[in-house]
Amino acid sequence: MSNDIYKVKLDNIFEGPMDLLIHLIQKNKVDIYDIPIALITDQYLAYLEWIESMNIDLAGDFLVMAATLTYIKSRMLLPVHDDEKDEEDPRTEITRPLIEYLQIKSVAEKLADRKIFGEHIFARTPCKADLSEESDKLYIHVGLFELMEAFKNIFDTLSPEHRVDFSEDRMSIKDRITEIIEILEEKGSVIFCDLFPEESAKSMLVVTFLAILEMVRLNLLRIVQHTPTGVIRLFYI
Amino acid sequence: MTEELKNIIESLLFVADSPLSPDRIRKILPHAEFSGIKQAIDQLCDEYESRKGGFTLTEVAGGFQFRTRPEYSEWIKRLIQPHPTRLSKAALETLAIIAYRQPIIRSDIEHIRGVDSGGIIRTLMERKLVRILGRKEIPGRPLIYATTKQFLELFNLKDLKDLPTPREIEALTDTK
């Protein structure tokens, strides 16, 4: 065993169970469509043991795969009855995802082999002479990612009582929609602000607003405002 | 198509900072026929192709852009400091999954790779190669991911159909 350990190089620390499995299949030079499941399973488990003995934390994914392999191995040992002949080879459960993963790997390699823009191929850098004059039409360069980061920064500094549990809100949006529809069925229309009574909790305001947005999306509502600062009224369609 | 139209389009392609589609050019030149624009672009592509100079007119990300020929990258890199573009193996794999299976949710990506991929998706989003397309209407309403135009631009791809096809997996041992 000690000899084996010396053979393990640093790049043999696999990123995931799929990588490890493919390594084992290649090392044993076996056909992916006819995997000797007992052999591969044993080597897989031996590797996990070795990793654990090195005090390296194992991701749960490796253990899930170990369980899958052991299960397949046990099914392969069961005698096949005549009425089960048509049943799928238990190994398909692992063969199919492996082939899919291999295809992705081959495509990723092909992408890496392409001529990369900014590495092999370049375009012009528009120079200042091209941009004759600045127009007052502004356009903003920002991505959703930046917005998310900004919110996360804010969120981290918030005291717990300021945080809104979004999962709870989701549940209550549907309820709120029902309540609003009841009001509309009775009255035909409602003033926007009336749906936000001042005594209601902050989370309730958010839920109501999201409910209204959802109703607009579902084409249940028409929102009318005659002047820019006038009363906003919701009509039931 | 007139010679002037061709020249105008050439100057537009020359100053644009991203690939221009015929549609976009049409919006700038409303008096021009769509067919004339297409014809002018084709002719420009041919001219630069047969000229075999320092750059060509390339179809990429649904548009056209003047791009240098890869042969001279060594010298160009001495002139300008390129931004590092290297993607890790894991990032490339994740990107390939999103490119081929889009629109796709995170759990499907992780199912194929067999490992948690949140950090890598974040990196790909940061580099604007991947974006959020919306939410899938299943329990939990997970976010749906897709590739961006910048993804096509980076890999010099005309469109998603231009993606390389996966290698046939026959005998695994061949892939070493």
Added chain:
Amino acid sequence: MTEELKNIIESLLFVADSPLSPDRIRKILPHAEFSGIKQAIDQLCDEYESRKGGFTLTEVAGGFQFRTRPEYSEWIKRLIQPHPTRLSKAALETLAIIAYRQPIIRSDIEHIRGVDSGGIIRTLMERKLVRILGRKEIPGRPLIYATTKQFLELFNLKDLKDLPTPREIEALTDTK
């Protein structure tokens, strides 16, 4: 002067963001003769001059640069977007608060950020990312703010529900 040298110089002139002098080119291509470089530039100038296309190679500020011909500036101006403006960190934070907490009144925004935010809200409104939804019926009747359709367009979102939730943000931005 070889054809290849001419092509390399052409690609350098093409990617450069300012005029290139023969001296500068010489530093990039140390194996080339100075006379060869001059000759190549002259030939390129002639080629583009006689071609009469959308741009020419012009001597400017002690160097050479590809420039569009002035005849087409009218069309080029239609294409060129003004410089993209970035949102400041403070603006982005305020926008994020409004996006996630809308409908929200100014004092609540300021409570979260801990600083006066009137100016920033005004800027966001000028950029049409934030709008006034109405007034809250509490003493002082403060204005209620929400995001706009342009906000959704800017971030490529179908609707507000597509905004990643705090938990999803956590999951993606945790680099572990």
